[in-house]
């Protein structure tokens with residue numbers, strides 16, 4: 057694929073923000089990304105937002121942020137999923153020559169609602185939902201299937217927003233600084249937990265296979281300088297590492313990963329932001345990973361180089 | 363931009379309650395029919411884009427459960443949701459993904475199963491700190507801007523009722539359409555229950571259960587699989603401000619649709635839409651809106667929409683047939699409604715619209731509408 | 746064929762929506778002072794009700810508070826005959842009832858609210874109306890019961 061330049065990144069702090077509205081949170085992340093890229097909203101051709109209606113308590117949850125993402129009388133698509141998948145879609149629309157500069161924004165106020173109740177609604181309503189399954193219970197099943205000795209530990213609850221700006225080509229003045237997206241892939245796993253081998257993730261294998269193939273990397277062990285994974289529960293770090301064909305000798309989650317608390321749906325996009333910030337300091341090839349749904353049913357991988 | 367065409371479509375029978383099929387089964391039916399129509403198998407599909415408004419059914423991330431119905435396991439699956447425009451936005455997203463060079467064949471499926479949800483969830487459509495404190499509902503909101511449109515343009519309840527009759531008459535020739543009202547008359551519409559002045563029950567769209575799928579292919583695949591592909595020529599999105607009170611005379615100006623149509627026409631080189639476009643499938647949630655969209659889409663001058671319907675210009679045998687399928691006024695599974703517009707427009711170009719086929723369609727228009735005033739415009743053609 | 750079934754679920758979820766500074770100030774002024782506050786855009790000068798962080802037309806940050814009157818002009822109206830669940834009571838709101846988009850004096854946007862009048866022949870676009878307030882205020886739009894026609898416009 058033709059490389060896509062990541063012109064700017066921005067985010068809020070991640071912590072519970074009880075008094076702050078979603079539009080204001082998103083506004084801060086967008087402003088930070090524009091400032092980082094040295095652009096104004098007029099330079100942006102289109103935006104891709106990522107959010108989850110049930111977490112926002114709002115149908116069509118991008119309605120609330122139309123103005124702060126600059127979508128009035130402008131194009132916007134909204135991905136219901138992790139922000140890293142939204143970044144993939146933004147890159148696709150650039151590769152299609154539909155737009156030159158795309159703003160990608162993800163947000164979630166995890167402290168607003170009840171995670172157990174909301175994630176229970178993800179399970180099919182006839183077999184699994186009545187069992188009371190939620191993301192935490194599914195994680196407990198997965199960690200026990202992996203013979204982890206301790207119950208899964210989720211990171212602290214956090215609210216926040218993250219934004220990046222993708223472009224067809226680098227700006228002349230920032231070409232040396234800006235990393236480029238050279239591979240991406242995403243995939244969906246099976247739904248029923250009983251159908252899945254919870255010690256594996258065919259969806260992550262497929263997402264990574266696609267991303268690495270586009271990046272022309274055939275040996276992730278050798279070719280990846282560092283990796284940022286979305287471990288929504290502590291045990292997942294080891295699982296995703298193993299599935300990617302890596303091991304504990306690799307440079308994984310040096311940013312701290314999600315362990316200090318990064319909101320769901322923002323998490324994958326934040327992995328990409330961490331990758332970009334570090335690649336501006338040191339050249340290399342890095343992988344950003346995101347996932348969403350029960351036991352990481354939805355998986356997304358991006359490969360970035362500078 | 364790589365050339366991309368629709369090579370197949372499929373939809374379910376739409377109905378008030380499809381108790382015989384789960385959401386996943388509805389999606390599977392639409393997908394299976396689209397694959398058969400395109401003459402391919404699921405193995406040839408590289409990526410999938412889904413569309414649905416999950417709060418209507420009390421779901422979170424429903425694609426996790428329903429993705430299976432689209433054949434999505436271990437494939438790239440993404441869900442696009444933007445309110446009423448979800449279906450057309452998903453179609454635009456699928457088009458971009460197919461044109462990106464990374465995928466050759468992309469499947470788009472939209473669905474909604476309104477019968478599985480509670481009406482209360484609709485309340486979550488508005489700002490909890492503002493509109494949610496004042497109950498008007500979707501019909502009331504439409505009625506408010508219709509009052510401005512009627513005052514500005516002088517369209518009559520009879521003219522609106524003619525739109526409602528046209529849609530339902532067309533629907534009787536579409537076996538998949540939800541509402542099937544034989545011999546419906548203008549009087550019947552005007553005598554139906556008043557929901558919110560001046561909107562009668564039969565002026566409004568229903569709530570339906572159903573799904574619809576569209577399959578895109580890049581140029582070489584499209585030519586291989588389809589004798590008459592429906593090429594995507596333009597796809598334009600415009601969103602607008604979030605509150606109903608923000609938009610000055612929304613139906614009168616409809617700036618999003620006007621601007622999206624202007625850009626789309628410019629890209630295709632359309633200067634006289636009424637004459638050049640052969641068929642339109644537009645997202646009309648209420649009879650009056652179709653009249654307002656005629657103006658915003660440039661089918662007529664401002665104030666001329668009533669005359670257009672009086673003269674039968676948009677009837678099946680008119681100069682520009684609008685919604686031969688029966689439109690949203692006859693079938694409305696929200697997450698699928700926009701996909702249906704694109705599918706029906708593509709079917710017309712491919713010559714596969716059966717009893718509601720318009721003869722010799724070369725240029726077709728599809729639109730999406732949602733969230734008070736968001737618009738998508740998509741133009742398809744035979745070359 | 747086996748009889749088809751429907752599996753019922755009753756699901757309750759609660760959310761805590763943050764107001765940020767702009768809705769907090771709006772609610773405070775409404776609740777404590779019975780004043781309606783809008784925000785003026787520094788670029789297009791439009792006064793926005795409800796307040797928000799950014800003018801979508803200009804992508805400009807909003808900071809300047811402007812007081813908006815509780816009287817205004819009907820820009821659109823309807824009589825609703827379909828019962829809708831009233832969020833303030835959780836009950837179906839008795840029909841018919843009047844609704845309007847009201848441009849409050851001093852605002853450039855309109856407010857979606859109830860009218861006391863439910864006879865359409867008594868309503869017209871351009872009519873002047875005045876808010877009727879509840880005795881106890883909570884800082885929500887429902888602190889206004891409805892709007893009534895201003896008979897003695899000065």
Ligand SMILES: [Zn+2]
Nearest residue numbers: 786789800803
């Ligand atoms: Zn402004």
